[in-house]
Amino acid sequence: MRSAAPPVLVIDSLVKDVGPVTALDGRMMRVVAGLSMTAHAGEVTALLGVNGAGKTTTLECAQGLQRRTEGSVELLGEDPDVAGPALRARVGVMLQDGGLPPSAHPIPLLRHVARMYQDPWPVDDLVERLSIAEFARTNVRRLSGGQKQRLALAAALVGRPEVLFLDEPSAGMDPQSRQLVFRLIQELRDAGMGIVLTTHLMDDAEKLADYVYIVDAGRIVAEGTVPQLLARPSGDDDDSRTVEFEAAPGLSLNLPESLRIREGRPGFYSVEGITAPGDLKAIAQAWEDANVFPRALSMSTPTLEEVFLDIAARSADTGAAAEGDRQ
Numbered sequence: 001m002r003s004a005a006p007p008v009l010v011i012d013s014l015v016k017d018v019g020p021v022t023a024l025d026g027r028m029m030r031v032v033a034g035l036s037m038t039a040h041a042g043e044v045t046a047l048l049g050v051n052g053a054g055k056t057t058t059l060e061c062a063q064g065l066q067r068r069t070e071g072s073v074e075l076l077g078e079d080p081d082v083a084g085p086a087l088r089a090r091v092g093v094m095l096q097d098g099g100l101p102p103s104a105h106p107i108p109l110l111r112h113v114a115r116m117y118q119d120p121w122p123v124d125d126l127v128e129r130l131s132i133a134e135f136a137r138t139n140v141r142r143l144s145g146g147q148k149q150r151l152a153l154a155a156a157l158v159g160r161p162e163v164l165f166l167d168e169p170s171a172g173m174d175p176q177s178r179q180l181v182f183r184l185i186q187e188l189r190d191a192g193m194g195i196v197l198t199t200h201l202m203d204d205a206e207k208l209a210d211y212v213y214i215v216d217a218g219r220i221v222a223e224g225t226v227p228q229l230l231a232r233p234s235g236d237d238d239d240s241r242t243v244e245f246e247a248a249p250g251l252s253l254n255l256p257e258s259l260r261i262r263e264g265r266p267g268f269y270s271v272e273g274i275t276a277p278g279d280l281k282a283i284a285q286a287w288e289d290a291n292v293f294p295r296a297l298s299m300s301t302p303t304l305e306e307v308f309l310d311i312a313a314r315s316a317d318t319g320a321a322a323e324g325d326r327q
Contacts, residue, residue, distance in 0.1 A: 008076055008163040008194030009039040009062055015070035016057050016218075031057045033218035034071070039211075041162070041194040044185065046205045048198075048308060049215035055198035056096065058215070059165055062196070063093055076162060089117060092161030094152045096168045102141040106132050106151050109140070110158055117159040126154040130180055145172020153181060157188075164188065166197035170204055182207060202305035212304075214311055222311045229307050241274040241301060243283060245294035253286040274299075 014035045019028035032054045039045035047055045060066040062073055064080030073080055078087050101109065107127060114120035127133055130150040135143060143151065149172060156164060169185070170178050185208060189195055199205055205212055206226055214222040214229075222229065249266035259279060260272045271283055287294065302310075 005041040005043070005192075005194075007038050007074075008041050009037075009045075009196060010074040011035060011037050011058070011062060011071070012073075013071040014058065014061060014068055014073065016054075016061055016066065017069045018057075031218055032061070032068075035215070035218060035220055036071075037213050037220060037223075039163070039194055039196045042189060042192045043210040044189050044195045044197065044208050046197050046199060046209035046212045047215050048200065048202065048205055048212055050200055050312065053215045054218035055200075055215055056167055057218075059167055059196065059198055063091065063165055089159055090162045092156035092159060092164040094149075094156040094164070094166045094169060096171060100140045100148065100152060100155070102139065104140050105136065105138070106140070106143075106154075107136050109151070110154055113155050114158045119160060121158050121160050123158065126157060129184055130154050131176075144174070146174045146177030149173055150177055150181065153184070161193070163194040163196065166195065168199055168201075169197055170199070170201060202303065202308055206304045214308060216312055226304060230301060230304060240272065241299050243271045243274060243280070243297070243299050245269050245271075245298075246296040247292050247294050251290060251292060253283075253290055253292070255286050256282050259283070 014032050015030065016032040017028040017030050035054065035058055037045070037047070037058075047058060049055050057066065061068045062075060062080065064075070064083065067081060075083070076087060076090055080087065107123065110123045110126065110132075114123050127136070130153065132150060132154060135147045138147075140148065140151070149169065153166075153169065156166075166185075169181060173181065185195060189210070197204075197208070209226060211225055212223065212229055213220050246267055247269065249263065251263070251269065253261060255261055255271070256279070258273050258275075259282065261269060262272075263269050274280065274283075286292075
């Protein structure tokens with residue numbers, strides 16, 4: 001169930017065309033095709049999709065950085081296409097490429113940005129929370145990818161925004177930077193900030209998101225909380241499980257056709273399509289018939305990445321079928 005908190009962002013039937021595709025025919029390309037979504041205060045709302053799915057364009061339309069072709073957007077109750085500085089001051093944006101001046105040094109840059117706001121977040125606190133002091137003497141041009149992302153997040157937060165947009169926030173981050181950023185995002189969410197992020201990294205979404213929209217070809221093809229998406233039927237299997245085990249390499253097991261076995265690397269096997277206790281019995285019988293006693297054994301449900309790939313594959317099949325019908 002979605003939060004009862006008020007929405008910070010409402011997008012209805014968003015369409016964005018860009019182009020022309022070529023100078024000869026003048027045709028436009030539809031990047032976002034009727035997308036609708038809502039993000040609430042006190043939640044992390046994630047847009048998932050492959051590169052080119054329309055995630056970044058959707059966020060840029062939501063922020064007023066691109067003009068939409070059709071549809072409506074309400075950001076904190078206002079249309080970002082016509083809103084003034086008062087709305088901008090309530091919104092934090094962390095762009096995928098950072099957008100930071102390459103010759104600037106981190107702390108002077110943050111102090112400069114802080115002077116643009118009436119009640120900024122104390123720069124020293126942001127520097128401490130995101131461990132910026134460790135690279136404070138280095139200009140932006142020479143920072144690592146993870147360091148740039150931490151600085152970009154600090155710049156997005158210095159105005160104490162009510163809603164925060166994050167475009168691929170962990171891109172290029174080392175594990176230490178990733179943990180720092182994730183911890184701060186969770187603290188901000190718990191304090192009531194509305195956070196909207198795009199990512200193609202399923203692990204990020206699984207750890208951070210309260211509600212997820214999966215985007216494909218500019219459309220929402222699935223939505224829900226992470227548990228709701230993980231509980232979706234996958235292919236023809238409803239609530240299926242996977243058994244993983246280790247044994248001698250090159251095994252040939254006699255399993256029912258409904259169970260799919262693969263050897264990912266020598267001696268490491270996974271059996272997919274398990275939907276009932278009888279399937280486990282069939283696996284155990286196959287082990288007994290082949291005189292196999294696994295060295296290690298585990299059972300798991302599908303990951304968000306597996307669910308995403310299944311949804312994307314079915315969306316592609318549907319799109320291909322529709323295109324065939326039009327021809």
